[in-house]
Amino acid sequence: MSVEKPQPVQHLADYRPWPFTLSQTRLDVTLAPRDTVVLTELDLEPSDLPVDLVLDGGAGLRLQSLRIDGLTVDPAHVLRDDETLTIRAAALPRVPFTLATDVRIDPQDNTAFEGLYLSGGIFCTQCEAEGFRHITFYPDRPDVMTTFRVTLRSDLPVLLSNGNPVRAQDGVAEWNDPWPKPAYLFALVAGNLVAVSDSFTTRSGRAVDLNVWVRPGDQDRAGFAMESLIKSMRWDEDVYGREYDLDVFNIVAVDDFNMGAMENKGLNIFNSKLVLASPDTATDGDYERIEAVIAHEYFHNWTGNRITCRDWFQLCLKEGLTVFRDQQFTSDLRSAAVKRIEDVQTLRARQFREDQGPLAHPPRPDRYEEINNFYTATVYEKGAEVIGMLKRLVGDDGYARALDLYFDRHDGDAATIEDWLKVFEDATGRDLAQFKRWYTDAGTPVLTLQETWQDGTLTLDFTQQTPPTPGQPDKLARVIPIAVGLIGPNGDEVAPTRVLEMTEDRQSFSFEGLGARPVASVLRGFSAPVMLQRQMDDATRAFLLAHDTDPFARWEAGRELALSALTQLARGADAGDDYITAIGALAGDAEADPAFRALCLNLPGEEEIATRLAATGTTPDPDAIHQARAGLARRIAMAHQDLLAELYDTMTVPGAYSPDADAAARRSLRIAALGLLGRIDGGDRAEVLFGIAGNMTERMAALAVLLRLGRGDSALRMLHDEFADNRLVMDKWFGIQVMAAPPSDAVAFAERLAARPDFDWKNPNRFRALLGGLAANHAGFHAADGSGYAFTADWLMRMDAVNPQIAARMSTAFETWPRYDAARRDHARNALERIASLAGLSRNTREMVSRMIA
Ligand code: PHE
Numbered sequence: 001m002s003v004e005k006p007q008p009v010q011h012l013a014d015y016r017p018w019p020f021t022l023s024q025t026r027l028d029v030t031l032a033p034r035d036t037v038v039l040t041e042l043d044l045e046p047s048d049l050p051v052d053l054v055l056d057g058g059a060g061l062r063l064q065s066l067r068i069d070g071l072t073v074d075p076a077h078v079l080r081d082d083e084t085l086t087i088r089a090a091a092l093p094r095v096p097f098t099l100a101t102d103v104r105i106d107p108q109d110n111t112a113f114e115g116l117y118l119s120g121g122i123f124c125t126q127c128e129a130e131g132f133r134h135i136t137f138y139p140d141r142p143d144v145m146t147t148f149r150v151t152l153r154s155d156l157p158v159l160l161s162n163g164n165p166v167r168a169q170d171g172v173a174e175w176n177d178p179w180p181k182p183a184y185l186f187a188l189v190a191g192n193l194v195a196v197s198d199s200f201t202t203r204s205g206r207a208v209d210l211n212v213w214v215r216p217g218d219q220d221r222a223g224f225a226m227e228s229l230i231k232s233m234r235w236d237e238d239v240y241g242r243e244y245d246l247d248v249f250n251i252v253a254v255d256d257f258n259m260g261a262m263e264n265k266g267l268n269i270f271n272s273k274l275v276l277a278s279p280d281t282a283t284d285g286d287y288e289r290i291e292a293v294i295a296h297e298y299f300h301n302w303t304g305n306r307i308t309c310r311d312w313f314q315l316c317l318k319e320g321l322t323v324f325r326d327q328q329f330t331s332d333l334r335s336a337a338v339k340r341i342e343d344v345q346t347l348r349a350r351q352f353r354e355d356q357g358p359l360a361h362p363p364r365p366d367r368y369e370e371i372n373n374f375y376t377a378t379v380y381e382k383g384a385e386v387i388g389m390l391k392r393l394v395g396d397d398g399y400a401r402a403l404d405l406y407f408d409r410h411d412g413d414a415a416t417i418e419d420w421l422k423v424f425e426d427a428t429g430r431d432l433a434q435f436k437r438w439y440t441d442a443g444t445p446v447l448t449l450q451e452t453w454q455d456g457t458l459t460l461d462f463t464q465q466t467p468p469t470p471g472q473p474d475k476l477a478r479v480i481p482i483a484v485g486l487i488g489p490n491g492d493e494v495a496p497t498r499v500l501e502m503t504e505d506r507q508s509f510s511f512e513g514l515g516a517r518p519v520a521s522v523l524r525g526f527s528a529p530v531m532l533q534r535q536m537d538d539a540t541r542a543f544l545l546a547h548d549t550d551p552f553a554r555w556e557a558g559r560e561l562a563l564s565a566l567t568q569l570a571r572g573a574d575a576g577d578d579y580i581t582a583i584g585a586l587a588g589d590a591e592a593d594p595a596f597r598a599l600c601l602n603l604p605g606e607e608e609i610a611t612r613l614a615a616t617g618t619t620p621d622p623d624a625i626h627q628a629r630a631g632l633a634r635r636i637a638m639a640h641q642d643l644l645a646e647l648y649d650t651m652t653v654p655g656a657y658s659p660d661a662d663a664a665a666r667r668s669l670r671i672a673a674l675g676l677l678g679r680i681d682g683g684d685r686a687e688v689l690f691g692i693a694g695n696m697t698e699r700m701a702a703l704a705v706l707l708r709l710g711r712g713d714s715a716l717r718m719l720h721d722e723f724a725d726n727r728l729v730m731d732k733w734f735g736i737q738v739m740a741a742p743p744s745d746a747v748a749f750a751e752r753l754a755a756r757p758d759f760d761w762k763n764p765n766r767f768r769a770l771l772g773g774l775a776a777n778h779a780g781f782h783a784a785d786g787s788g789y790a791f792t793a794d795w796l797m798r799m800d801a802v803n804p805q806i807a808a809r810m811s812t813a814f815e816t817w818p819r820y821d822a823a824r825r826d827h828a829r830n831a832l833e834r835i836a837s838l839a840g841l842s843r844n845t846r847e848m849v850s851r852m853i854a
Pocket residue numbers: 126128129259260261262263296297319375
């Protein structure tokens with residue numbers, strides 16, 4: 001064991017190309033749990049000037065031999081530290097040479113799930129961002145791209161790697177990947193697996209074998225993933241003109257995985273929760289996510305793999321674009337309006353939250369200590385929003401031309417955000433110098449609107465201001481596309497959507513020649529990721545909720561009504577009548593999409609209410625927020641009980657379960673009604689539904705109602721008896737008990753669950769279910785006595801020694817701590833300082849905690 005030495009901060013400005021050329025990588029891997037042999041051959045060419053060859057490779061690599069063109073390198077010329085292996089220039093030929101290493105590693109001991117590890121008897125790898133250096137010595141950086149030829153040796157029946165299969169017999173499999181790639185896209189899998197198989201013929205006629213590999217017994221839950229893959233392949237051809245480029249595409253599901261899934265070339269590896277689904281085990285939300293993530297990873301084949309990132313500062317180049325593409329895919333397959341609202345909800349819940357606190361950073365950061373800490377909502381979701389704005393500014397045609405140029409110009413490259421913006425400039429003639437600030441500046445701009453009406457002219461006067469973020473006290477004006485339409489007093493649209501381009505700190509736009517004063521519908525479709533501040537009375541909001549033609553803006557009007565009521569209630573004032581009336585009308589509107597009605601009926605969560613309070617200068621009181629929300633839900637239920645009961649009774653879906661958008665929409669409205677009715681019927685409907693529902697969507701919704709009421713015990717027992725050996729269902733079982741618990745019970749429940757023998761905490765999904773469940777119980781996590789913080793800190797410290805990535809990621813539960821009252825802040829700071837002072841704390845968690853208490 002060696003102690004990790006603090007790594008200096010990495011800076012974007014320090015980028016230098018690698019001084020060697022690597023033309024091929026050959027790996028020969030003999031798999032064994034405790035002693036895997038990795039033989040590596042690198043075909044290298046030195047640059048003109050003599051320089052040392054520095055390879056990445058951690059202390060876990062046991063180096064057996066090091067040869068250049070067959071001859072052992074003189075140890076006097078070799079240097080090793082905890083993170084690198086250096087061969088002195090003096091020992092290197094001045095002509096092309098082959099470097100061969102023999103390295104031994106211990107996959108069984110790998111609890112961090114980075115590099116080569118074992119998950120339930122399956123050997124698998126995770127190499128993004130810097131995992132390959134735990135497999136062998138290598139220039140582990142994304143701008144070093146080369147072809148890979150891989151030989152795998154094992155008695156296990158299925159042996160997979162990237163590219164095309166060359167041969168497989170007698171425990172030896174050979175794979176050849178003809179597409180140059182960086183090491184982070186390398187993968188291998190070996191295990192006792194079975195496949196659900198299909199095939200796809202690309203539009204130029206290439207026949208592709210498709211396999212979704214799962215453990216024996218799981219095949220009947222892998223069909224939806226396969227359908228989703230085929231839809232993704234077709235969509236990328238139809239919409240982006242992008243074809244697949246190998247003879248096989250493999251997906252493998254594993255139970256231990258730090259993230260959602262990984263786009264390794266031709267061999268995507270997935271967290272099993274994003275592959276396996278059946279009506280009795282997965283919710284509609286799970287199905288939608290599986291479809292989206294399968295698409296996301298598949299789309300990376302072009303946006304990420306064929307064109308990759310020059311360095312990790314450019315991460316949003318691949319992630320923002322690929323999220324944007326998977327969002328488009330889901331909009332096309334399902335309801336675009338509903339998808340947009342869901343995406344904005346996620347953005348606000350995760351990214352706005354991040355932007356408001358000590359972890360705020362730009363979509364393209366320019367410094368980091370540990371890159372794994374930057375797989376964030378800002379890089380992913382805000383990265384996608386920035387592309388949505390770009391598309392709005394240059395138009396659909398401009399976007400299509402820019403993307404064609406991007407694929408044309410940069411295929412095979414490791415590219416940058418500058419390259420990306422340049423294709424838009426070249427394809428459309430637009431100057432994007434100011435627009436680039438969206439990539440380099442952190443923080444959510446606050447857009448303030450003042451309106452004046454005079455002589456038939458409506459003037460919208462906007463100011464923009466972005467609050468300071470760590471390291472960026474002052475911000476310059478950004479380009480903000482503001483989509484606006486006008487609604488006349490009779491509810492008709494008098495001006496269709498127009499995109500106003502704001503480029504100054506303060507700017508006015510006028511609409512002339514209007515007969516009567518219209519109501520402006522502003523930021524339609526959420527045309528920019530900003531916070532809009534606008535004085536508007538509840539009657540006008542209710543008017544927009546009734547009449548706006550833009551579905552997002554219509555939903556937003558209802559959301560603002562709800563938030564205005566809830567923030568007043570949380571401050572002890574009386575409010576909510578306008579919202580209750582307006583929401584009743586919408587819920588009863590049989591013309592509207594049931595999913596849309598459900599979205600309008602769901603009250604903002606406690607976290608969102610807290611964020612709104614904090615943004616408007618009030619210290620959020622978690623208990624008051626909980627009470628306010630519960631009270632308003634109860635009043636809605638009382639006011640509309642007949643309508644809600646009717647929706648509950650009629651929004652059933654006849655026939656066999658289907659996860660399609662229409663069926664899921666009806667279920668979502670039904671369970672929204674159930675949730676509200678549960679506030680007044682004592683949970684009787686939920687009790688019945690839990691017992692008879694044939695699908696997990698309704699059962700989980702019913703269970704949440706019962707748990708909130710403290711009467712979930714028998715349902716929990718039933719679920720446990722039925723699914724004790726289904727990990728994914730048991731994850732839900734762990735999570736929901738804490739998430740839906742009355743806040744005063746949440747920590748005690750979490751403690752009790754954590755003591756169970758089946759709390760397999762080293763499994764990332766199980767750990768996230770419990771700790772994430774507590775973090776999602778706003779008033780429970782922020783318990784006034786600090787017990788939620790203390791419990792979380794204890795477990796983060798325990799996890800850090802085993803799996804630093806998971807500990808660091810879960811530490812974001814604390815990222816909002818500065819906004820609470822002094823007593824809570826003291827408790828939170830103590831918890832964070834306790835973590836910070838832990839001996840041997842990982843770089844991952846150390847960076848997170850020190851940014852949070854800076
Ligand atoms: N690149 C993966 C994705 O977004 C995410 C990931 C990052 C997975 C790091 C594992 C490790 O598709």
